[in-house]
Amino acid sequence: MAEIKVIGVVGSGQMGSGIAQLAAVSGIDVWLHDSDSLALTGALKSISNSIQRFVSKGLLSQAVGTDALGRIRCASNLEELRSADVIIEAIVESEVVKKKLFSDLDKIVKVSAILASNTSSISITRLASATSRPTQVIGMHFMNPPPIMKLVEIVRGADTSDETFSTIKALAERFGKTIICSQDYSGFIVNRILMPMINEAFFTLYTGVATKEDIDTGMKLGTNHPMGPLELADFIGLDVCLSIMKVLHAGLGDSKYAPCPLLVQYVDAGRLGRKRGIGVYNYRKIPQAVKL
Numbered sequence: 490m491a492e493i494k495v496i497g498v499v500g501s502g503q504m505g506s507g508i509a510q511l512a513a514v515s516g517i518d519v520w521l522h523d524s525d526s527l528a529l530t531g532a533l534k535s536i537s538n539s540i541q542r543f544v545s546k547g548l549l550s551q552a553v554g555t556d557a558l559g560r561i562r563c564a565s566n567l568e569e570l571r572s573a574d575v576i577i578e579a580i581v582e583s584e585v586v587k588k589k590l591f592s593d594l595d596k597i598v599k600v601s602a603i604l605a606s607n608t609s610s611i612s613i614t615r616l617a618s619a620t621s622r623p624t625q626v627i628g629m630h631f632m633n634p635p636p637i638m639k640l641v642e643i644v645r646g647a648d649t650s651d652e653t654f655s656t657i658k659a660l661a662e663r664f665g666k667t668i669i670c671s672q673d674y675s676g677f678i679v680n681r682i683l684m685p686m687i688n689e690a691f692f693t694l695y696t697g698v699a700t701k702e703d704i705d706t707g708m709k710l711g712t713n714h715p716m717g718p719l720e721l722a723d724f725i726g727l728d729v730c731l732s733i734m735k736v737l738h739a740g741l742g743d744s745k746y747a748p749c750p751l752l753v754q755y756v757d758a759g760r761l762g763r764k765r766g767i768g769v770y771n772y773r774k775i776p777q778a779v780k781l
């Protein structure tokens with residue numbers, strides 16, 4: 490099994506930054522790339538804050554935290570990722586955009602490198618088809634937030650080799666994760682089950698059955714979920730939820746997966762959830778009334 494010394498992470502949003510942090514804390518050097526330089530700056534800040542929270546809770550020593558921060562380097566272009574043994578892609582959930590990236594990476598990284606995708610729902614087999622190394626392409630689906638959530642869902646494409654699978658399984662275990670393994674069908678295991686529930690919560694709101702608060706309270710207290718489905722949708726990102734529903738609808742061919750019009754409308758309006766300060770709920774600070 491190949492030894493992993495350097496990891497490239499592409500996409501430094503909420504998932505990519507968390508994955509970079511996990512790798513660095515595990516003693517692996519990281520190249521972090523994003524097409525948006527502001528996202529990279531924001532990622533470094535959020536990684537530093539997150540590591541500090543782990544240190545202050547006694548879950549990480551200051552020495553490991555400082556070492557981890559020193560292992561993360563920002564790459565302003567993809568070519569800087571050429572020394573990576575594994576690339577983990579965490580860019581926008583679009584098959585067209587991901588395929589273009591996989592095709593570009595295939596020409597840049599070393600022949601032995603594995604290309605892993607953190608996609609929530611897109612076919613690994615189709616991403617692999619954009620490369621000349623389909624045996625070395627695999628799904629490595631972290632949960633949000635990656636440094637905290639215990640699960641990694643590994644998805645084998647049609648041609649993923651046993652060696653690639655073993656290397657990525659060992660890497661997930663080095664990160665302290667429990668793995669589950671899915672075949673390459675739309676939504677895999679977790680989102681195949683989770684997203685229709687979130688979509689149904691939107692339909693419940695859309696058709697006026699209940700308020701957003703009652704829908705979330707119902708699922709938290711009624712089924713022991715730590716977050717209600719609408720709160721969770723805001724946390725995941727409504728754009729990500731919509732993309733996944735579209736993949737489920739197209740890939741599984743059943744109208745029960747059609748995205749709720751209210752979810753579509755929120756995304757059209759730029760109400761993407763916590764990351765934009767507004768989604769189903771409003772997270773923007775309401776200015777205090779001026780005291781005269």
Ligand code: NAI
Nearest residue numbers: 500502503504523524525528579580581582608609633725
């Ligand atoms: P995000 O919107 O927070 O971050 C995506 C980042 O990718 C942005 O910083 C953007 O500038 C960058 N980007 C877009 N196109 C790029 C390109 N061609 N090259 C380089 N950078 C590019 O999104 P998030 O939530 O981190 O999701 C990323 C991936 O992870 C998606 O595939 C999503 O389905 C998956 N995922 C998301 C989860 C969630 O809860 N948000 C959970 C598990 C997986």
